Amino acid sequence: MSASPQVPQGAGNSAGSTVNAPTRVHAKDGGSSNLGTFGVKSGLAQMLKGGVIMDVINAEQARIAEEAGACAVMALERVPADIRAQGGVARMSDPHMIKEIVAAVTIPVMAKVRIGHFVEAQILQSIGIDYIDESEVLTPADEEHHINKHSFKVPFVCGARNLGEALRRISEGAAFIRTKGEAGTGNVVEAVRHQRSVSSEIRRVSVMGEEELYVYAKEIQAPFHLLKETARLKRLPVVNFAAGGIATPADAALMMQLGCDGVFVGSGIFHSGDPAKRARAIVQAVTHYNNPKILAEISENIGPAMVGLSIDDNLKGGRLAERGW
Amino acid sequence: MVIRLPELGLSLKPPVFRVQPLLPLYFHLPIPSMSTTGITIGILALQGAVAEHQRMLQTLKFSGRGKIHVVQVRMPDDLAICDALIIPGGESTTIALLAKLSGLLEPLREFVKTKVVWGTCAGAILLSQSVSNAKQGGQELLGGISVRIARNGWGSQVESFEAPLEVTGLRNSSVPYTGIFIRAPVILSLRASPGEPPVEVISRVPPELLPQAVMEDGPDQDVVALRQGRHLLTTFHPELTNDNRFHEYFVQECVIPSIKS
Numbered sequence: 001m002s003a004s005p006q007v008p009q010g011a012g013n014s015a016g017s018t019v020n021a022p023t024r025v026h027a028k029d030g031g032s033s034n035l036g037t038f039g040v041k042s043g044l045a046q047m048l049k050g051g052v053i054m055d056v057i058n059a060e061q062a063r064i065a066e067e068a069g070a071c072a073v074m075a076l077e078r079v080p081a082d083i084r085a086q087g088g089v090a091r092m093s094d095p096h097m098i099k100e101i102v103a104a105v106t107i108p109v110m111a112k113v114r115i116g117h118f119v120e121a122q123i124l125q126s127i128g129i130d131y132i133d134e135s136e137v138l139t140p141a142d143e144e145h146h147i148n149k150h151s152f153k154v155p156f157v158c159g160a161r162n163l164g165e166a167l168r169r170i171s172e173g174a175a176f177i178r179t180k181g182e183a184g185t186g187n188v189v190e191a192v193r194h195q196r197s198v199s200s201e202i203r204r205v206s207v208m209g210e211e212e213l214y215v216y217a218k219e220i221q222a223p224f225h226l227l228k229e230t231a232r233l234k235r236l237p238v239v240n241f242a243a244g245g246i247a248t249p250a251d252a253a254l255m256m257q258l259g260c261d262g263v264f265v266g267s268g269i270f271h272s273g274d275p276a277k278r279a280r281a282i283v284q285a286v287t288h289y290n291n292p293k294i295l296a297e298i299s300e301n302i303g304p305a306m307v308g309l310s311i312d313d314n315l316k317g318g319r320l321a322e323r324g325w
Numbered sequence: 326m327v328i329r330l331p332e333l334g335l336s337l338k339p340p341v342f343r344v345q346p347l348l349p350l351y352f353h354l355p356i357p358s359m360s361t362t363g364i365t366i367g368i369l370a371l372q373g374a375v376a377e378h379q380r381m382l383q384t385l386k387f388s389g390r391g392k393i394h395v396v397q398v399r400m401p402d403d404l405a406i407c408d409a410l411i412i413p414g415g416e417s418t419t420i421a422l423l424a425k426l427s428g429l430l431e432p433l434r435e436f437v438k439t440k441v442v443w444g445t446c447a448g449a450i451l452l453s454q455s456v457s458n459a460k461q462g463g464q465e466l467l468g469g470i471s472v473r474i475a476r477n478g479w480g481s482q483v484e485s486f487e488a489p490l491e492v493t494g495l496r497n498s499s500v501p502y503t504g505i506f507i508r509a510p511v512i513l514s515l516r517a518s519p520g521e522p523p524v525e526v527i528s529r530v531p532p533e534l535l536p537q538a539v540m541e542d543g544p545d546q547d548v549v550a551l552r553q554g555r556h557l558l559t560t561f562h563p564e565l566t567n568d569n570r571f572h573e574y575f576v577q578e579c580v581i582p583s584i585k586s
Contacts, residue, residue, distance in 0.1 A: 040485040043507045043565045047414045047446070050372040066460055069422040071372055071415065106460045106476055107416050108508065130482035130508070153483045280426075287371050287423050288399060 036153030041175035044108065044131065044155060045239035048072055048176075048262055052252070052283045053241065055079050055266040058097065059104035065269070068279035072108040072131070074264065075101045080137050080184030081267035081306065084317030090138040092120040095127050102128070110157070115324060116142025125154040131176070132156045136323035137183045137266075144325060149173025159243065161194045161321055163201035163227075164220030166236055171223045177236055179260070180321040181244015184267050186308035188245040188254065190321060195242055195258045205231040235259075244321065247272070247305045249285030249298055256289035273303030363392035364580060367407035369433075370397035371423035373415020373447060377564035381572040382411075393576065401432045409441040409580040412448025412467075414507070414562050417456075417476065420447055421465040430465060437469035441583045443557040443575050445564060450474055450510050452558055457513065470553045471517045471524060474560075478511025478546075479536045485509070490561075492528040492550060494578060495570045502568060504530070504549060504561035511536060512548045512560065522554035555583050 051071025056062040062073045077093040078086065092113050102109045108130035113120035115134055120141075124132050134147055136159050149156040150173035157176035160166035166177045179198060181191030205216060205227060213231060217224040229237050242255035243264035252263045265282055272278045281298040288294040309315060368378045379395050387393070398404050410433075412420070424430045436442065437452070444452040451467045453474040479485070485508060489501035515524045528550035535547055550559045557579050563571035 034487045035485070036483065037487050039487055039505055039565065040482075040507050043505055043562060044482055044485065046374045046377060046565060047416070047507055047562075049374060049376070049415070050370070051416060051419055063461065066418060067422075067462075069419045069426075071419045102481075104461075106458060107418060108482065125483060128481040128483055155482065283419070284423065284426055287427070291399075 038175060041155030042238050045157070045176035048108070048241075049239055050286060051262045052279070052286050053110065053262070053264045054269055054279060055264070056101065056270070057093075059100045061270055061275075062101045062105045062109075064276050065279060066105045066107055068276055069283035070107060070279065071262070072110055073101065073105060074133060074266075075109055075111045075129075076137075079267040079270060080320070081186070081271050082184075083137060084184040084309075084315075087317065090114075092117070092124070092138070095123060098124070098129065099127060112138050113147070114138040115140040116145050116147060118147045121147055121152060121154075121156075125152055129154060133178075134158050134174075136180060136320050140323050146172050146325070149175075157241075159321070159324060160198070161324075162197045162220070163205070163230070163236075164222045165324060166198060166240075167220075167222035167226040167230065170226055170236075170238055174238070176239050176241070178241040178243040178264055180324070181242065181246070182311050182315075183244045183320050184309075184317065185245050185311055185315070186247040186268055186271070186306040187311055188247070188251045190311060191242050191244045191246060191251075191255060192258065194244075194321070195255060195260060198236070198240070199259050202230060202235060206234045245308075246282070247308065249278075249281045249295060249302075252282045252285045253289035253295055256286055262286060268306055271306035273305075277302045278305070363394055364576070364584065365394045365396055365406055365408050366576070366580065367396045367398040367404060367410045369410060369412045369420065369424075369429075369448070370399050371415075371427065371429075372419045373413040374445075374562065374564050375413050377562075378411050378413050378445075378572075381564055381569050382576075384569045385573055385576060387576065387581075398429075399427065401428055404429065404432050404436060407436075407440070408584055409575075410436060410443070411575075412442065412444040412451055413564065414446035414448065417447040417450040418460050418464050421451060425465060430467075433467050437467050437556070441555045441557075441579045442469060443559075443579065444470075445559050445562055446507065446509060449558045449560050450476060452556060454516075456510075470551075470556050470558050471521055472515050472551070472558070473513040474510045475513055476510050477508050479506065479509055482508055484536070486534065488530055488534050490528045490530065490549065492571075492574075494527055495574055497570070502528075502563075502570060503566050504528075505565045506549075506561045507565075509549075509560045511546055512551075513546065514543050515545050515548065515551070517553065525552045527551060528559075552579070555579060 048071045053072045054065040054070045056073045065073050075098045083090045110131040112133045112135040155175040158169035158174040159180035179194035217227045239261045241262045242260040247268035269275050269279045281302045284298045452470045453472045455473050458476040490504040492502050517524050529547040
């Protein structure tokens with residue numbers, strides 16, 4: 001994919017086309033003006049490709065994830081399955097807990113903030129977190145606005161169910177997209193739906209003429225320039241992981257074969273019978289996603305998977321994927 | 326012999342018979358060699374920015390030397406057919422663990438001893454001799470380049486930056502190359518022991534960009550690109566730019582000479 005999507009900039013320098021642009025970075029002002037460019041924000045997501053990002057709630061789980069080969073961990077106070085079961089307002093985690101996780105591992109640490117809660121994001125940036133997930137899994141703080149992510153040095157990942165939603169998030173400054181799926185269910189059906197929806201829309205726009213793109217941009221409420229760039233690249237202009245319901249190595253490989261760049265696994269690991277084994281198996285499944293023989297080997301004897309939930313109107317905790325505007 | 330018809334912009338190449346037809350034709354099938362089949366460059370595809378390196382290699386053109394074939398290396402069999410290898414950016418702990426689980430660790434160590442390898446960021450960590458800031462319990466390394474390196478030398482992601490670099494030996498080297506440093510490692514010291522090929526520094530960052538918390542004293546912590554023997558090491562990510570000069574340098578200066586000799 002192109003490393004430099006055409007994205008309006010809010011933080012740092014433009015990371016527009018770098019074709020002739022080696023001189024575009026100015027190290028004046030003490031060299032601080034080149035921090036937090038869109039290039040380094042989306043670049044970290046590119047480094048996570050082909051990897052598994054695991055939800056953890058304490059330093060001990062973070063260590064298990066690191067030993068299992070996670071490329072990053074997501075710190076949160078409760079995994080989505082528990083948020084569903086227990087209800088109540090889910091918020092950003094205690095910064096002290098996040099700092100403990102940062103101290104325990106060497107891989108990047110991400111943390112979730114509520115949709116629209118830019119102060120939670122400011123707090124996480126100030127403690128040096130590596131990536132922020134503006135997540136529908138937590139209770140939204142704003143039912144109209146998302147965070148203006150351009151004004152942060154720390155990069156953001158956001159959820160999306162379809163192309164329009166993904167491009168709206170990128171236009172707000174997200175440097176990384178994940179399909180939403182339905183978190184905390186252990187049921188991959190929604191993740192598949194969202195990924196298929198994004199890829200089928202991309203296939204459609206990739207053959208559209210410019211006039212059609214103007215109309216389609218209006219229809220899906222996406223910025224035209226990002227839609228045009230997506231059509232040109234034939235993929236999202238930033239890295240795209242799968243999330244929400246992945247519970248087995250086969251689920252992870254399925255999402256990879258559907259065109260995702262990597263996966264997030266939330267409750268699927270630490271709600272299973274043998275988290276360390278399952279985590280390691282899912283990490284291998286993402287690397288060898290196209291090799292059924294290896295997938296068969298690594299799926300053996302990894303203990304019981306988390307108990308899955310069927311996604312219908314009676315789903316406890318409701319449909320989280322519908323949050324986000 | 327080539328007959329040129331410049332007015333028409335055409336050139337006609339008469340058919341060339343490479344072999345004397347003394348044996349039945351199937352005995353004369355061309356023997357695979359660099360001149361006819363090109364160069365095979367592997368990209369270690371366990372985790373990280375694999376597609377980005379592949380895209381850059383595919384933009385390169387080398388007239389007369391055949392095509393560059395790119396192989397994504399996930400299993401020992403993939404590695405066996407490679408003339409050279411790129412270890413991409415990613416998470417070095419993840420890549421090392423997956424290499425171990427895929428039975429690639431020893432084949433990679435052997436490969437490093439005899440063939441050309443380029444490590445970017447996480448790849449640079451894997452090629453180094455020793456690493457600090459490693460995860461608890463340490464991590465597997467491949468070795469190959471006599472440097473000590475510190476992971477995440479600049480700090481967390483909010484310290485990641487871009488900087489224009491002067492790189493010795495690059496095409497148009499007066500035009501700076503944009504170094505993209507993402508949670509980048511810092512080289513602590515270069516230490517080629519007697520008998521090892523010398524370390525050749527090809528790029529340093531300007532001193533004002535060095536990490537604020539200096540990790541230890543030493544003259545070489547500003548080194549961000551170097552060569553030693555067959556190998557190339559960069560602590561930044563040429564694969565994230567649209568500037569293919571570094572990949573061209575790797576193929577031209579490291580890979581092609583090693584295949585000829």
